[in-house]
Amino acid sequence: MPLDVESREAVETAEGEVVDELVVNVGPSHPSTHGVCRVIIHLDGEIVTRAEPVIGYLHRGIEKMAENRTYLQVVPLTDRLDYVGSMYSNWAYCRSVERLADIPVPERAEYLRVIVCELQRIASHMMAIGSNGADTGALTLFVYAFDQREHVVELFEELCGQRLTYNYVRPGGVSHDMPEGWADDVRAFTAAHRSALAEMDKLFFGNVITRGRLKGIGVLSADDAVAWGASGPVARGSGVNWDLRKHDPYSVYPRFDFDIPTGTDGDCYDRARVRLYECYESCRIIEQALAQMQPGPHRTEGLPRLIAPPPGDAYDHIESARGALGVYLVSDGSTRPYRMKVRSPAFCNLALLPTLAEGHMLSDLVAILGSLDPVFGEVDR
Amino acid sequence: MSGLVWGVVWGLAAGVLIAIAALIGVWWERKFSGAIQMRIGPQELGPAGLLQTLADTVKLVLKEDIIPGRADVTVFRIAPLIVFAPIAMSLVVVPYAAGFAPLDTSVGILFFMAVPAVSVIGVMLAGWSSRNTYASIGGVRAAAQMISYELPRTLSVLPFVLLAGSMRPLDIVAAWQWWWVPLLAIGFVVYLISSVAELNRGPFDLPEAESELVAGYFADYSGIRWAIFMMAEYGGLLAAAVFGAALFFGPFSLLPGAAGVVLFVILSAVLATVMMWAKWTFPRMRPDQLMGVAWKVLTPMALVQLVLVGAVVPWL
Numbered sequence: 001m002p003l004d005v006e007s008r009e010a011v012e013t014a015e016g017e018v019v020d021e022l023v024v025n026v027g028p029s030h031p032s033t034h035g036v037c038r039v040i041i042h043l044d045g046e047i048v049t050r051a052e053p054v055i056g057y058l059h060r061g062i063e064k065m066a067e068n069r070t071y072l073q074v075v076p077l078t079d080r081l082d083y084v085g086s087m088y089s090n091w092a093y094c095r096s097v098e099r100l101a102d103i104p105v106p107e108r109a110e111y112l113r114v115i116v117c118e119l120q121r122i123a124s125h126m127m128a129i130g131s132n133g134a135d136t137g138a139l140t141l142f143v144y145a146f147d148q149r150e151h152v153v154e155l156f157e158e159l160c161g162q163r164l165t166y167n168y169v170r171p172g173g174v175s176h177d178m179p180e181g182w183a184d185d186v187r188a189f190t191a192a193h194r195s196a197l198a199e200m201d202k203l204f205f206g207n208v209i210t211r212g213r214l215k216g217i218g219v220l221s222a223d224d225a226v227a228w229g230a231s232g233p234v235a236r237g238s239g240v241n242w243d244l245r246k247h248d249p250y251s252v253y254p255r256f257d258f259d260i261p262t263g264t265d266g267d268c269y270d271r272a273r274v275r276l277y278e279c280y281e282s283c284r285i286i287e288q289a290l291a292q293m294q295p296g297p298h299r300t301e302g303l304p305r306l307i308a309p310p311p312g313d314a315y316d317h318i319e320s321a322r323g324a325l326g327v328y329l330v331s332d333g334s335t336r337p338y339r340m341k342v343r344s345p346a347f348c349n350l351a352l353l354p355t356l357a358e359g360h361m362l363s364d365l366v367a368i369l370g371s372l373d374p375v376f377g378e379v380d381r
Numbered sequence: 382m383s384g385l386v387w388g389v390v391w392g393l394a395a396g397v398l399i400a401i402a403a404l405i406g407v408w409w410e411r412k413f414s415g416a417i418q419m420r421i422g423p424q425e426l427g428p429a430g431l432l433q434t435l436a437d438t439v440k441l442v443l444k445e446d447i448i449p450g451r452a453d454v455t456v457f458r459i460a461p462l463i464v465f466a467p468i469a470m471s472l473v474v475v476p477y478a479a480g481f482a483p484l485d486t487s488v489g490i491l492f493f494m495a496v497p498a499v500s501v502i503g504v505m506l507a508g509w510s511s512r513n514t515y516a517s518i519g520g521v522r523a524a525a526q527m528i529s530y531e532l533p534r535t536l537s538v539l540p541f542v543l544l545a546g547s548m549r550p551l552d553i554v555a556a557w558q559w560w561w562v563p564l565l566a567i568g569f570v571v572y573l574i575s576s577v578a579e580l581n582r583g584p585f586d587l588p589e590a591e592s593e594l595v596a597g598y599f600a601d602y603s604g605i606r607w608a609i610f611m612m613a614e615y616g617g618l619l620a621a622a623v624f625g626a627a628l629f630f631g632p633f634s635l636l637p638g639a640a641g642v643v644l645f646v647i648l649s650a651v652l653a654t655v656m657m658w659a660k661w662t663f664p665r666m667r668p669d670q671l672m673g674v675a676w677k678v679l680t681p682m683a684l685v686q687l688v689l690v691g692a693v694v695p696w697l
Contacts, residue, residue: 137583213665363668
């Protein structure tokens with residue numbers, strides 16, 4: 001597709017009338033494309049008649065690169081998939097490796113993985129909610145949300161030395177046990193985070209302009225959500241009660257008491273609100289995990305540097321902040337994966353954009369794109 | 382002849398006033414929004430970062446004047462001035478003290494409402510001459526928005542004409558009574574909201590909606606021409622604040638002499654701050670909602686206010 005887009009296009013309507021449409025090229029670099037998404041928008045006045053996402057601007061061939069690295073060396077690559085939620089990609093990949101090579105994981109490591117992933121969910125949802133705010137012009141919400149995200153990132157920095165690409169979850173455990181006093185820092189954070197969430201709820205979701213901007217916009221029916229393979233908050237916003245933590249329980253999740261928030265209308269407002277409530281549930285899970293955790297090793301001892309799983313394949317998935325994130329691995333018995341395939345929830349959710357945006361206004365399009373919360377590292381891979 | 386000299390002097394004075402107001406206004410908005418957003422705001426240059434805006438201005442003036450190859454050059458160059466000049470002109474009819482307005486005219490209210498409306502032409506021309514789809518959409522949005530909000534804004538100050546029996550701002554200020562404040566409460570709300578909308582400031586900043594149109598009608602502007610758009614925005618904010626403070630709150634009647642002027646400055650600053658506050662708290666509206674507010678909410682409110690005042694006036 002040429003980058004140069006004709007700005008006018010004669011289109012025949014359903015009634016056989018030929019009208020001129022304005023073609024606006026949004027992206028790949030634009031304030032509200034959340035990275036490098038490009039959307040070609042056909043406008044009839046302010047109404048979007050067609051929105052066509054063009055992806056691939058962040059394609060780095062991570063799946064192919066994985067074929068030339070040892071199993072341990074692939075972990076840092078997975079950091080670059082969903083760079084807003086690196087812990088999830090780490091974990092999904094490691095679960096597949098562990099399944100493939102039959103590697104045991106100590107219980108303490110499972111608890112640490114749950115804690116970092118729920119913290120990651122908060123960080124990722126803060127990014128999503130903050131972007132929802134910025135897309136609709138509420139810049140203050142964006143700063144409030146990023147303040148919360150910053151606290152999580154600082155906790156991660158304390159834990160593993162990194163703020164964005166953690167390389168924390170490794171096959172057979174995690175890279176570091178938690179430092180002294182970290183558990184108290186996390187508890188202090190979850191307590192403060194709850195009141196910050198309540199404040200954001202009042203500031204943004206209770207606002208009459210927000211309701212006008214987000215309610216009834218980009219409505220996704222529950223049937224469509226299932227048919228398009230949507231997952232995560234996008235599907236749950238439409239009332240599809242489907243969360244891998246409950247419906248295909250993995251790790252130590254069955255030991256925790258938590259709820260799955262779902263929306264009713266499937267509009268942008270419900271999708272954003274579901275994310276907000278998921279942060280409350282994540283706080284609950286983190287607090288329970290910290291209470292249940294027992295001392296012990298944080299990684300399986302005696303694992304070889306070069307893992308050579310027996311020939312075969314394995315698929316495992318986890319519930320990331322964006323939905324069902326799966327990694328499929330094929331082994332030919334060597335120390336490198338024969339093939340890696342990532343089932344990316346952001347990619348599946350982004351596919352809904354043309355359907356949801358049609359008939360809405362240009363201003364709604366950015367709100368809809370924000371409510372789908374795509375991260376292009378994961379979409380393009 | 383003396384009228385011409387007087388006009389030139391006051392034209393320059395208005396320009397200087399706007400430049401100072403923009404310098405302080407930008408600094409104050411950055412500090413104020415910083416406080417709202419748990420930030421510090423500018424702090425390095427001068428006391429409390431007061432010279433930051435001056436440094437930014439110097440940078441903007443020194444920048445290369447970039448004109449896109451596809452733009453209509455003449456119109457592109459003139460457009461910022463067409464936006465700025467009418468707003469600067471509107472400042473000359475504002476009463477700055479009891480019995481003093483630079484231009485004492487019997488149609489002051491009409492002048493203040495009608496002249497800044499010309500700047501919408503500049504906004505449209507800026508959007509059109511950039512030959513850029515974002516700028517075009519921004520320009521058209523701005524035209525629709527500014528024309529819609531003219532009506533409630535003008536209606537909201539008409540009660541003064543009924544109460545004072547004159548369109549001369551000085552007469553209105555002289556006739557001001559304290560009970561005008563409760564009587565004109567609805568009109569004041571309409572005036573404040575429609576002034577924010579008229580200025581294309583948040584939550585009504587659709588023409589320059591950053592997340593949708595990048596910067597809207599001035600997306601292709603840079604350097605000093607961009608700075609003129611910013612000056613126009615802060616000049617408009619200043620005009621709306623001083624005019625509202627002088628008419629709605631009658632500071633010169635409340636306090637005599639210099640104290641009244643001080644009160645007037647404080648009231649103006651408070652009004653400007655309230656308008657900034659709205660921007661940093663609320664999300665942006667959608668174009669159709671914006672029109673809905675203008676025609677379905679503010680215009681009827683202004684009409685109710687007018688009828689209310691009309692019912693009171695015969696009993697005075």
